[in-house]
Amino acid sequence: MSVVPLGVPRRLLEFTIDGEPVRAPEGSTILDACRSAGKDIPTLCEGDTLTPKNACRVCVVEVEGARTLVPACSRKAEPGMEVRTDTERARHSRKIVLELLASSVDLSTTPRVAEWIKEYEAKPDRFGPDAARLNEEPKVDNDLYVRDYDKCILCYKCVDACGEQWQNTFAISVAGRGFDARIAVEHDAPLTDSACVYCGNCIEVCPTGALSFKSEFDMRAAGTWDESAQTETTTVCAYCGVGCNLTLHVQDNEIVKVTSPHDNPVTHGNLCIKGRFGYQHVQNRG
Amino acid sequence: MDLHFGDSKPTDDERAAVDALLGPPESSWEGADRSDADLRWARGGREARDRRDLLLPGLHAINDRVGWISDGALDYLCRRLTVPPAEAYGVATFYAMFSVKPRPATVLHVCTDLACTAAGASELCAGIEGGLGPGVQVERSPCLGLCERAPAALAIRAGDPVRTAVSAPATVREAVLAATAPDSAPEEPPAALAVPQADSGDLILLSRVGVVDPASLDDYRAHGGYTALRRAFELGPAGVIREVTDSGLVGRGGAAFPTGRKWQATASQPDHPHYVVCNADESEPGTFKDRVIMEGDPYALIESMTIAAYATGAHQGYLYLRGEYPRALRRLEHALVQARARGLLGDDVLGQGYAFDIEIRRGAGAYICGEETALFNSIEGYRGEPRSKPPFPVEKGLFGKPTVENNVETLVNVLPILTMGAPAYAAIGTARSTGPKLFCVSGTVDRPGIYELPFGATLGELLELAGVRDGLRAVLLGGAAGGFVRADEMDIPLTFEGTREAGTTLGSGVVMAFDDTVPLPRLLLRIAEFFRDESCGQCVPCRVGTVRQEEALHRIAERTGADAADDIALLREVGRAMRDASICGLGQTAWNAVESAIDRLGAYE
Numbered sequence: 001m002s003v004v005p006l007g008v009p010r011r012l013l014e015f016t017i018d019g020e021p022v023r024a025p026e027g028s029t030i031l032d033a034c035r036s037a038g039k040d041i042p043t044l045c046e047g048d049t050l051t052p053k054n055a056c057r058v059c060v061v062e063v064e065g066a067r068t069l070v071p072a073c074s075r076k077a078e079p080g081m082e083v084r085t086d087t088e089r090a091r092h093s094r095k096i097v098l099e100l101l102a103s104s105v106d107l108s109t110t111p112r113v114a115e116w117i118k119e120y121e122a123k124p125d126r127f128g129p130d131a132a133r134l135n136e137e138p139k140v141d142n143d144l145y146v147r148d149y150d151k152c153i154l155c156y157k158c159v160d161a162c163g164e165q166w167q168n169t170f171a172i173s174v175a176g177r178g179f180d181a182r183i184a185v186e187h188d189a190p191l192t193d194s195a196c197v198y199c200g201n202c203i204e205v206c207p208t209g210a211l212s213f214k215s216e217f218d219m220r221a222a223g224t225w226d227e228s229a230q231t232e233t234t235t236v237c238a239y240c241g242v243g244c245n246l247t248l249h250v251q252d253n254e255i256v257k258v259t260s261p262h263d264n265p266v267t268h269g270n271l272c273i274k275g276r277f278g279y280q281h282v283q284n285r286g
Numbered sequence: 287m288d289l290h291f292g293d294s295k296p297t298d299d300e301r302a303a304v305d306a307l308l309g310p311p312e313s314s315w316e317g318a319d320r321s322d323a324d325l326r327w328a329r330g331g332r333e334a335r336d337r338r339d340l341l342l343p344g345l346h347a348i349n350d351r352v353g354w355i356s357d358g359a360l361d362y363l364c365r366r367l368t369v370p371p372a373e374a375y376g377v378a379t380f381y382a383m384f385s386v387k388p389r390p391a392t393v394l395h396v397c398t399d400l401a402c403t404a405a406g407a408s409e410l411c412a413g414i415e416g417g418l419g420p421g422v423q424v425e426r427s428p429c430l431g432l433c434e435r436a437p438a439a440l441a442i443r444a445g446d447p448v449r450t451a452v453s454a455p456a457t458v459r460e461a462v463l464a465a466t467a468p469d470s471a472p473e474e475p476p477a478a479l480a481v482p483q484a485d486s487g488d489l490i491l492l493s494r495v496g497v498v499d500p501a502s503l504d505d506y507r508a509h510g511g512y513t514a515l516r517r518a519f520e521l522g523p524a525g526v527i528r529e530v531t532d533s534g535l536v537g538r539g540g541a542a543f544p545t546g547r548k549w550q551a552t553a554s555q556p557d558h559p560h561y562v563v564c565n566a567d568e569s570e571p572g573t574f575k576d577r578v579i580m581e582g583d584p585y586a587l588i589e590s591m592t593i594a595a596y597a598t599g600a601h602q603g604y605l606y607l608r609g610e611y612p613r614a615l616r617r618l619e620h621a622l623v624q625a626r627a628r629g630l631l632g633d634d635v636l637g638q639g640y641a642f643d644i645e646i647r648r649g650a651g652a653y654i655c656g657e658e659t660a661l662f663n664s665i666e667g668y669r670g671e672p673r674s675k676p677p678f679p680v681e682k683g684l685f686g687k688p689t690v691e692n693n694v695e696t697l698v699n700v701l702p703i704l705t706m707g708a709p710a711y712a713a714i715g716t717a718r719s720t721g722p723k724l725f726c727v728s729g730t731v732d733r734p735g736i737y738e739l740p741f742g743a744t745l746g747e748l749l750e751l752a753g754v755r756d757g758l759r760a761v762l763l764g765g766a767a768g769g770f771v772r773a774d775e776m777d778i779p780l781t782f783e784g785t786r787e788a789g790t791t792l793g794s795g796v797v798m799a800f801d802d803t804v805p806l807p808r809l810l811l812r813i814a815e816f817f818r819d820e821s822c823g824q825c826v827p828c829r830v831g832t833v834r835q836e837e838a839l840h841r842i843a844e845r846t847g848a849d850a851a852d853d854i855a856l857l858r859e860v861g862r863a864m865r866d867a868s869i870c871g872l873g874q875t876a877w878n879a880v881e882s883a884i885d886r887l888g889a890y891e
Contacts, residue, residue, distance in 0.1 A: 186372040
């Protein structure tokens with residue numbers, strides 16, 4: 001769930017989604033309105049704590065009078081708009097986008113993608129065995145987290161979370177251009193030589209598992225990662241007085257990773273290096 | 287902001303290049319040696335961050351002086367501007383003309399785009415690569431905008447000052463000479479040679495090209511210069527906008543949006559300041575009209591921008607010039623200095639109490655920066671990625687402020703509108719496409735160059751003027767983002783509505799003729815390669831779609847009929863999604879030319 005800040009009551013806009021009249025508060029995106037109306041629109045780069053970048057284009061919908069399809073995640077609803085979410089045209093673009101992504105990167109750890117690929121009848125294999133892929137080895141250059149750009153869909157969420165939207169560290173950016181564009185730190189250096197402060201907020205927002213905890217990466221490699229056997233417990237971080245919420249993911253009585261609830265009004269899912277990674281002392285049974 | 291700089295240091299040369307642009311650093315907070323005062327207060331903050339837009343000029347300064355951008359140089363520039371190094375690295379690696387790896391001081395860009403390919407660029411490249419030593423790096427380049435003199439090469443030698451030399455039409459010997467001795471390379475022919483109608487006497491937009499001395503403000507004034515601006519001051523801003531609206535002028539960059547409406551929308555925005563931006567990032571393959579105007583009649587552009595600014599209430603203009611136009615840059619820089627010295631720019635333009643000045647910003651090799659919002663990002667010191675619209679530039683443009691952006695050809699049309707009056711201007715051309723129009727004719731014709739015709743002339747009439755040769759197979763209208771038409775479609779009227787009715791586009795005015803000796807599949811591959819290279823990579827349909835398009839064209843390069851059917855079906859599906867779901871015009875048009883070649887020319891039948 002996302003946090004709805006209390007404020008001055010907002011005017012309700014009236015428009016239609018798939019022919020049904022709907023009302024949404026002024027400033028809502030088409031996606032907000034669609035979700036309220038119970039429509040399931042696939043999204044990848046959209047994040048509940050970040051300004052949408054609308055880079056993946058998997059949430060496109062048809063708006064009457066618009067020359068092209070529009071991204072539901074970032075286009076604001078307007079009065080009188082006629083939105084159609086499930087036309088052949090919109091479904092076609094979503095299908096192709098899923099095919100293009102699945103043929104170029106590894107989506108095996110992206111939630112819900114397999115379901116959408118089936119729903120839209122996407123066939124990523126049809127570009128042939130020689131279709132260009134990223135094919136990069138995971139970058140393991142520190143003990144806390146792993147960058148596996150073979151899984152990166154360039155959604156910009158990590159860049160936004162590291163930059164002006166949350167962390168203000170600006171350690172990562174997109175470098176290069178076109179198909180060769182990659183998330184990188186300055187001079188494409190190892191993370192240890194960069195401005196990174198290891199807050200892990202980029203991992204928190206990564207939608208595909210391209211950024212992951214070293215603990216999770218190692219367990220997946222060993223075949224011992226089992227989400228169904230994990231429990232999640234939300235508690236308060238004990239390191240300082242701010243009172244950030246920590247969600248401890250525990251498997252076999254070991255903390256395997258730490259996340260933070262996005263609806264926490266103080267942190268919105270963000271933590272610092274201590275809250276995110278400083279849990280070894282808990283399980284030091286000496 | 288928590289900035290972290292590595293321990294790599296700039297060389298003296300790199301430091302000098304940055305300091306020459308920004309002035310010497312004042313405190314250790316921005317790269318000077320530490321003094322006692324630095325321990326007590328920090329300079330920086332908002333004031334330093336407000337200089338972010340100097341990032342691109344700073345990268346140019348280093349690249350011009352040294353030939354590439356080292357870690358130490360980039361970090362020093364970042365320290366001076368308070369820009370995070372990761373972001374600056376992202377910007378430096380975005381542009382084709384910059385390198386973040388060591389390379390020779392001299393780079394020879396050899397154009398391998400459509401007109402040059404048709405004129406034998408591949409053989410030229412092979413010959414040049416064989417004839418040059420290790421001191422020069424040869425780069426295969428997208429269109430250099432010298433299509434009337436194809437094939438073309440541009441040598442850039444780093445140093446203080448940077449040296450450039452153009453060779454076009456290039457032979458192996460001349461291109462090698464330009465790269466090895468740029469100072470002694472022969473001067474380029476005058477811009478007027480690109481205007482075959484130069485002596486005809488009935489030109490409007492090109493009337494001064496080849497007639498005035500582009501270095502002389504007096505000569506410009508002697509040929510009617512600055513009468514339009516005087517008239518603008520008589521009319522007042524609202525009057526100017528009314529004239530432009532009544533003239534029916536629409537943007538000449540390809541989108542054909544009514545200019546008067548754009549100006550009115552900007553002028554009426556309550557938010558201030560307003561900006562005027564001239565889009566001179568002419569990178570559409572086959573387009574070179576803006577270069578010829580800027581080289582042959584630079585003051586006309588400055589006067590036009592001044593009028594646009596006056597009408598829309600802007601006091602600062604930016605002229606975003608593509609990085610591959612060194613001569614246009616020199617001429618415009620000289621013209622700006624002269625205009626400032628004579629009170630035609632500055633605090634008191636023409637003694638009317640109106641303040642306006644223009645700054646030139648140089649692109650660095652990115653077609654996408656011709657997209658208006660990508661251009662704003664580029665000027666602001668960010669990656670040249672397009673923004674999503676709305677909001678539109680008239681509301682939130684450059685630096686988030688109301689901005690009017692027009693390309694060079696659109697702007698220079700404002701001069702005749704004001705001097706002859708809107709009704710007389712609107713009487714030229716057709717009812718819905720008014721005024722004169724410039725066409726860049728290249729390819730297999732006898733007299734390639736820029737032609738000025740009233741809207742409504744047919745494609746056949748234009749090609750007749752340019753001396754079309756026998757065996758014409760196809761004509762590409764509108765450049766790589768445009769579409770092909772057949773040799774039997776010569777009666778298409780060259781108007782916005784006429785081309786639309788014929789299922790094609792006028793685009794930016796490119797008319798490229800290909801006879802039957804030019805291998806069509808190779809041209810299509812070049813177009814696909816161009817879009818794959820020039821995609822910014824922001825959205826999925828364009829970033830991956832252009833790659834898949836190129837792969838499919840490679841697979842069917844030598845195949846036709848049933849053998850190609852599967853891949854053509856694939857191309858159609860991917861092309862449709864690129865057109866429907868890409869963020870900007872680059873992805874939306876990347877399939878146009880290929881589609882038209884399949885449907886209109888039967889390229890793979």
